[in-house]
Amino acid sequence: MFSIAIDGPSGAGKSTVADILAEEYGFVHVDTGAMYRTIGLYLLRNQIDPSDENAVSKALCNLDLNVEYIDKKQHVYLNGEDVTPFIRTNEVSTYASKSSALKPVRDYLLDAQRNVAKKYNVIMDGRDIGTVILPHANVKFFMNASTESRAHRRHKELLEKGESITFEKVLSSMLERDKNDSSRKIAPAIPAEDSIPLDNSGPIEETIAFAKNVINERLGK
Ligand code: DC
Numbered sequence: 001m002f003s004i005a006i007d008g009p010s011g012a013g014k015s016t017v018a019d020i021l022a023e024e025y026g027f028v029h030v031d032t033g034a035m036y037r038t039i040g041l042y043l044l045r046n047q048i049d050p051s052d053e054n055a056v057s058k059a060l061c062n063l064d065l066n067v068e069y070i071d072k073k074q075h076v077y078l079n080g081e082d083v084t085p086f087i088r089t090n091e092v093s094t095y096a097s098k099s100s101a102l103k104p105v106r107d108y109l110l111d112a113q114r115n116v117a118k119k120y121n122v123i124m125d126g127r128d129i130g131t132v133i134l135p136h137a138n139v140k141f142f143m144n145a146s147t148e149s150r151a152h153r154r155h156k157e158l159l160e161k162g163e164s165i166t167f168e169k170v171l172s173s174m175l176e177r178d179k180n181d182s183s184r185k186i187a188p189a190i191p192a193e194d195s196i197p198l199d200n201s202g203p204i205e206e207t208i209a210f211a212k213n214v215i216n217e218r219l220g221k
Contacts, residue, residue, distance in 0.1 A: 002027070002121045003136075004215065005129035006198070008143035009178050009189060010093070011150030013200040013207070014125040017143065020208055022072065022123045025215070030067075030116050031074050032126035032133070033096070035109050037087035038065050038076045040095030050098035057104045067112065069120075090158060090165055090173060097177040100127075101184040127181055130192030139218050141198040141211060142191035149201050150174065 004021070006014045015031055022029035039060070043050045048059050066077040075084045086092070099105050106128075113133045116122060124133065130140035145153075151171040158165050181189040191197070196214055200207045 001117060001119075002138050002219070003117050003134050004123040005134050005137040005140045005192070005195075006123065006125040006143055007127055007129050007131070007141070007189060007191065007195070008125075008198075009150065009181065010174055011154040012143045012145045013150075013153060013204065014143050016204065017198075017200065017207055017211065018123045018125045020204075021211060021215070024212070025121070025123070027123045028069055028072060028116065028120040029074065030113065030122050030124040032109070032113055032124060032129065034074060034076050034084070034087060035065065035067065035112065036096040036100045036105070037092050038078050038083055039063065039099055039105055039108075040092045040097075041083055041087050042078055043099055044092060044095045050095045051101075053102050053104065056099055056102055060104055060108050065108075065112070067116065088157065088161055089163055090170070093177060094173060097180050101180060101186065103186055106187055127189035128187035130195050131190065132187045135192070139215055140192050140195040141214075142195040143198040143200055143207075145200040147171070147175070 006018050008014050018029045040050065042063050043056065043059060046059065048055050050056065064079050068075045068077065075082050110133065117124065117134055130137055151167065151174050154174060155167050155170040158170065198207060198211060
């Protein structure tokens with residue numbers, strides 16, 4: 001199996017780039033953030049403090065999380081319900097970021113993520129794919145973009161989804177999540193030593209062209 005890891009902070013455009021590359025190479029795009037978001041959604045719906053390790057641990061026993069690929073598109077199921085449309089709100093982002101710092105949450109998702117990569121050729125995006133989940137990935141990218149452009153991207157996405165939120169609020173909660181995600185003790189969002197930096201501040205076509213060159217070379221194309 002061939003695997004490509006794309007890690008990086010929120011709003012860098014990992015998902016969009018991974019979608020395009022997955023289509024191009026016929027790989028499955030595994031969006032691991034969606035799995036953390038599904039847990040975040042469960043905690044939010046059940047009013048469980050996402051930083052309370054004991055409470056979150058108990059919650060995980062009542063939670064059945066499934067990931068399916070329908071026409072190569074990822075759907076996440078929470079106790080049998082397809083919650084894919086409900087996981088992209090700003091509130092769920094906060095719950096996902098806080099609970100993702102907890103070991104029980106990361107342990108819960110580790111095998112699920114590795115198992116997909118055993119079954120399919122994957123392009124997997126997240127925070128710790130190159131460092132923890134797929135340390136032997138064939139290609140590892142660490143993607144970034146300027147803070148402004150990341151916040152603009154997230155703001156636009158939320159407005160399109162009908163959430164009424166100011167740019168300033170998006171920016172401040174994004175910076176707070178970045179801090180949580182990159183400074184946590186377990187699996188912080190940092191580049192793997194053998195990762196290739198992928199800057200997505202400019203036109204997406206340039207990012208894709210750069211990534212394709214690297215991937216083609218590794219595929220021996
Ligand atoms: O990529 P995203 O914004 O959908 O991720 C939501 C949160 O989940 C993010 O704040 C950090 C966490 N996450 C993580 O800790 N590890 C991953 N592999 C993916 C996401």
